[in-house]
Amino acid sequence: MTNKNVIIAGSGGIGSAAGLILGNASEFSGNILFLDRFEAVAKATSELVDSNTPSKVTTSYQSVDMSQPESLNAIAQDSDIIMDCLPGKFAPALATIAREHKCHYINLTEYVKETEEVMQIAQDADTGFVLQAGLAPGFINILAMRLFNDFCTNYNVEKVEDIKMKVGALSEHVEPPHYYAFTWSPIGVATEYIKDAYAVRDYNLVTIPSLSQREEYVIDGDRYEDNFTSGGAADLPEALAGRVKNLDYKTLRYIGHYDWVAEQVEQLSGKDNLIDALEDHMLREIPRVENDKVVVYASVTGLDSDGTKRSLNKAYTVYPSQVGGIMLRAIQTTTAGPMCQIALMLLKGDYAGPVLQSKIDPETFLDGEIVAGIYGKY
Numbered sequence: 001m002t003n004k005n006v007i008i009a010g011s012g013g014i015g016s017a018a019g020l021i022l023g024n025a026s027e028f029s030g031n032i033l034f035l036d037r038f039e040a041v042a043k044a045t046s047e048l049v050d051s052n053t054p055s056k057v058t059t060s061y062q063s064v065d066m067s068q069p070e071s072l073n074a075i076a077q078d079s080d081i082i083m084d085c086l087p088g089k090f091a092p093a094l095a096t097i098a099r100e101h102k103c104h105y106i107n108l109t110e111y112v113k114e115t116e117e118v119m120q121i122a123q124d125a126d127t128g129f130v131l132q133a134g135l136a137p138g139f140i141n142i143l144a145m146r147l148f149n150d151f152c153t154n155y156n157v158e159k160v161e162d163i164k165m166k167v168g169a170l171s172e173h174v175e176p177p178h179y180y181a182f183t184w185s186p187i188g189v190a191t192e193y194i195k196d197a198y199a200v201r202d203y204n205l206v207t208i209p210s211l212s213q214r215e216e217y218v219i220d221g222d223r224y225e226d227n228f229t230s231g232g233a234a235d236l237p238e239a240l241a242g243r244v245k246n247l248d249y250k251t252l253r254y255i256g257h258y259d260w261v262a263e264q265v266e267q268l269s270g271k272d273n274l275i276d277a278l279e280d281h282m283l284r285e286i287p288r289v290e291n292d293k294v295v296v297y298a299s300v301t302g303l304d305s306d307g308t309k310r311s312l313n314k315a316y317t318v319y320p321s322q323v324g325g326i327m328l329r330a331i332q333t334t335t336a337g338p339m340c341q342i343a344l345m346l347l348k349g350d351y352a353g354p355v356l357q358s359k360i361d362p363e364t365f366l367d368g369e370i371v372a373g374i375y376g377k378y
Contacts, residue, residue: 004030004347005078009094011036011045011061012083014108014134017332018083019045020323023053023338025370031058033075037044039063052324070092076101080322081343084108085336091131092117099125104346106339108134110188110231119354128351130360133342134335136167137234137247137357140296140369142338144236146362146378147300147312148244155310160302164235166226168252168295169331178285179256183292184331190279192251193261195230198237200247205237208248211265214258215250219297220313220319226250227258236324240360252295294318294330296375317377337374341365 006022008015011034019032032049036042042061042215050059064071066086076082076097081104084094088109093116098105104127109115115131132138144165151160171181182189196207214227232249240247264281271277296357299313317332345351345364365371 001027001029001344001347004028004080006030006032006343007035007076007079007082008032008085009035009064009082009090009193011042012085013329013332014336015085016045016048017057017328017336018085018340019049020052020326020328021333021336021370022232022343023049023057023059024324025340025344027344027369029056030080031060033079034059034061035064035075036061037063037065039059048326052326054343066090066093069097072097076103079103081106081346082313083339085342088114091115092121095121095129098127098129102127104128104132104343106133106343106346108132108335108339109136110137110192122354125353128346128355129353130342130346130351130355132234132357133171133333133339135294135296135338136165136232139334139338139375140165140167140232140249140298141234141236141357142360142365143296143314144298144300145358145360146366147314148240149362151300151302151310151312154312155302155304156231157302159243159245159303160300162299162301163236163240163244163247164297164299165236165249166245166252166295167232170226170252170254170293170295171289172291172293173305174254176256178260179254180260180286182286182288183329184290186279186283186286190275190282192229192231193265193278194275197228197230197249198233199249200237200241200244203242203245211258211262216255217297218253219252219295220317221342223255224295225255225258226251226252235356235358249351252297292320292330296334314378318375321374333374337370338365341368341370344368344370
């Protein structure tokens with residue numbers, strides 16, 4: 001791959017992790033430009049990445065006011081890709097800049113309205129626009145697609161009974177009564193607990209209330225509970241409706257957490273804005289910690305061509321690890337890593353127009369240097 005010019009918009013924890021991971025990938029060489037509304041943050045991230053990546057990678061930085069996205073026009077002229085690590089509300093503006101300057105675009109947001117806007121912006125584009133390319137949505141959906149494809153190939157079928165996707169961003173230790181700790185930004189946790197989840201039931205796309213079905217699972221020998229939450233299913237309910245009888249995404253937590261959440265939701269149910277009220281309450285009651293792990297589980301179950309019930313499943317538990325000499329949290333590597341792997345795929349020219357998770361080649365993605373290095377071999 002010849003030298004590439006990469007923009008990373010947002011120089012916080014995920015942006016800096018993306019720079020370190022991409023900069024240390026053997027396939028990448030070129031310049032990484034870090035943007036942030038705070039120049040000091042962009043400068044610090046640029047210097048951190050520059051000091052912890054090979055000489056074939058250079059970095060630069062600039063402060064940008066995203067309330068005036070037109071200021072990006074001059075910056076994006078010679079860029080090959082924009083990696084959007086900003087809040088989802090800025091996605092349409094950044095995607096428009098990418099479209100105008102014929103560069104690739106990739107983001108992490110779960111925001112539905114903004115995702116739909118970017119899909120429209122990217123129609124018939126010559127470059128690729130990959131959306132929701134983090135952990136969940138992102139990695140978990142591509143993993144599920146790999147299992148689904150393998151199941152259909154191995155057992156000579158076109159349909160399956162169940163696809164289950166589960167992810168938990170957890171601390172290593174928890175205490176009662178909430179059995180939880182914030183290991184990263186708490187923004188969005190309350191939202192996913194309140195908004196409806198998309199799923200498939202009896203081959204049809206449906207919405208299911210979040211927190212409406214709790215189950216216990218044993219993964220890698222440890223016990224967890226799960227429950228419906230919004231956002232993590234990406235486009236798989238639409239993409240696989242008709243080929244899978246039941247499909248859903250749930251968030252993993254330590255046992256006892258969802259009992260506590262249900263009690264808080266009931267007590268706060270009269271509030272004007274339940275999401276904000278729950279978030280404020282959780283911020284007061286739940287501590288933030290530095291130690292973390294990420295647990296990922298996906299399974300596909302169905303009948304083979306002879307009518308025998310079969311199941312394929314895959315689980316990963318990821319802990320903090322060093323990248324370029326810098327220790328990154330598990331949530332940083334598991335979120336930024338998939339984004340960087342897809343960025344390399346985009347820079348090779350593999351995709352054009354709007355791309356959601358069901359359209360990413362799962363074998364190339366999961367076997368890629370970055371993803372396999374973080375999650376382990378498939």
